[in-house]
Amino acid sequence: MLAHHKIIAAELKIAEKQVTATVSLLDEGATVPFISRYRKELTGSLDEVEVAAIRDRVLQLRDLDKRREAILKSMTELGKLTPELEKKINEAETISLLEDIYLPYKPKRKTRASVAKEKGLEPLALQIFDQKHFDLDAEADKFIDAEKGVNSLAEALAGARDIIAEMISENAEARTKMRTYFQEKAEFKSEVIKGKEEEGIKYKDYFEWNEPVKTAASHRVLAMRRGEKELILRLDALPPAEGAIEMLENQFVLGNNAASKQVQQALEDGYKRLLEPAMETELRVLTKQKADEEAIRVFAENARQLLLAAPMGQKNVLAIDPGFRTGCKVVCLDKQGQLLENTAIYPHTGQGNVKNAEITIQQLCEKHKVEAIAIGNGTAGRETEAFIRALNLPQVTIVMVNESGASIYSASEVAREEFPTQDITVRGAVSIGRRLMDPLAELVKIDPKSIGVGQYQHDVDQNKLQASLDDTVISAVNAVGVELNTASKQILAYVSGLGPTLAQNIVDYRNSNGAFKNRESLKKVPRLGDKAYEQAAGFLRIRHADNVLDMSGVHPERYAVVDKMAKDLGTTVSALMKDTQLQKQIKPQQYVTDEIGLPTLNDILKELAKPGRDPREAFEAFSFTDGVNEIGDLRIGMKLPGIVTNITNFGAFIDIGVHQDGLVHTSQLANRFVANPNDVVKVHQKVEVTVMEVDAARKRISLSMKTENSPKSGDKVPKPEKARNKEQPVNNSYQRTKNFAPKPQQVKKDADGDLQEKLAKLKSLFK
8 A cells, every 4th residue: 555655656746645644534534625625734735636636546556456466366266376477466567567467367268279279289389489490390290180170280380370379469578569569659540431421521531531649639539439439430540560560570580490480470460360459459448548538637627617607696687598489488586596487578579579578578677676687698599688788777787698508407307306386498597597696506406518518528438527527516616615504405415525415414404494503503414424524514604603704614623723813812703804904913823733734724814814705706797799699790800709618629619699609729729839728718718709710501610819810800701502411500519529620631730830930930030
């Protein structure tokens, strides 16, 4: 175990004692948010990312140990374990090397080599493999035995070669070299399956495509694999065979005699039949894992940004789920997000209906003292926004809200439980309104995979994706903190130390006994023991609590030190939290003990200054450009405000209010080279973009965030060509990702363009 800590410390470039302390806390049941927030003295102030990395790596190493133990047990039972093999197995640092060592002894199904061994040809194979000078034909002739199925000299030699081929393919040293060779020299080669050209038009860029495996971008790897899965593409991942054969010859061909020629034949056969397929399979698994990791990282980062989007806060909200023919569903919510009233209006279906809709909205706003109107950004969203703005409602903020996943919520068990008597359209409108008030509290009610910020999320390892997204939601929820007396069971379930069962118990207790007056009363909740209380208490807030510290992020275990600070200043904790001048008089060094260090004390001082501070940015209203509602309204050169809806490795998708997000390719994100789009933009960020190109037929919009080299404003958008198929595009991030994954050729073109631009600038400097 301590060896694991040393490995992890070296990999993460931190002290071994930090790893040891963190692993100990994790093994005791502490959560990542709790460790990073409230155990800084023990871990040396490791953040959530580092704590999670330690957690994941120690699990990997423990799994490696379990496999090592299983192999040692199997080898012992087979009677094959020698001191030398045992040493190699114990020293193996990766699962690949461990499996390579075990492979020759691993029980396997019948192979050509095992059949040859059954025929008694193994001694001949070993003699040939030694490649010493001997009469090959004479020796092979001794193994001809009709009863064993060896009827000729050729059959004897063929069987021996089968054994040698397997020996070479299972040689641990050869596999290690070959694994490195494949990783360094292999190329992805994809081509369209004959007859699938029309069916697979979306994969046209990959009909004849090859690129080095080691530099292939994750989104292209996943795109090619998806095309292969859909039986559109044929995909290989292989290096030049000549180099592989030469490497094996250098290791196994020891001379230039008859036996060596047999080894040469066996080597070539073993590579093509056994080693090459095995290494390609490994490489494809490895590249898939790397592509998955990158796609999951992108998804998790986007999801975190969306979850932590600025909340408007507690307002009286009127929310609208727009529609044309079927009308717009309207709901009114109070400051706590409770449904007060719902109705439908039809502002887009005729003059009489428009007037009725105007009157309805005005009456509802007056009746419920509406402070903000949330409008879903789906079908008829911009038209509905224009209708609402034309009413000139006094002191009412109008906001377009991203409704991705609202339909998922409206049909979910959670929604049915909240609104058992309402239909899905009402539930969807409620979700839109609540997202404006508090995105985090509402988005935790749906599967994170449905919130529209992914990159090939349906193609990656779903278990790993779910684990990553769970970590992301837990991190976001605990970073913000949760109001104990108003939180739903869904958001409570993500609080450190709780989970679905305790969350439900808290809600049940709250319903039966009324609002919690202090954190201490949490201990009365059924099955919520001391450990769960320790993990959760600091992240739960109670407004107007008996103890003012209960509304802060100060953990109850540290209340005593705050009491002492107040007492030393001759005041109360309540007065101290209101007086910044008193807070400045606190010298944290005076309160350092063996258990409490400066990191925790500094956190406490921050909480005293801003109790229960929300790390999210302040809400800022946003509106799209008037008159630009459809893709046909766009003109090249237009400068438009937009909101970042999704970020991928190849750029950012921007909602500019035309029902189809545009793409800002990485080469257009800034007037400099951008390696990671997240360095420039964040999900839900407000940006200004320039329209560069519009393909109305395929619903593709190219945008730029550069501040120079914009096209001439007002250029007409080219007349759209006839669409290639009759399918209506799906307006979600999954479809956008498929549509906008950059062409491989375009990636090179863009890179070359950037290079030429940089060279031109350099030349101008030296003139």
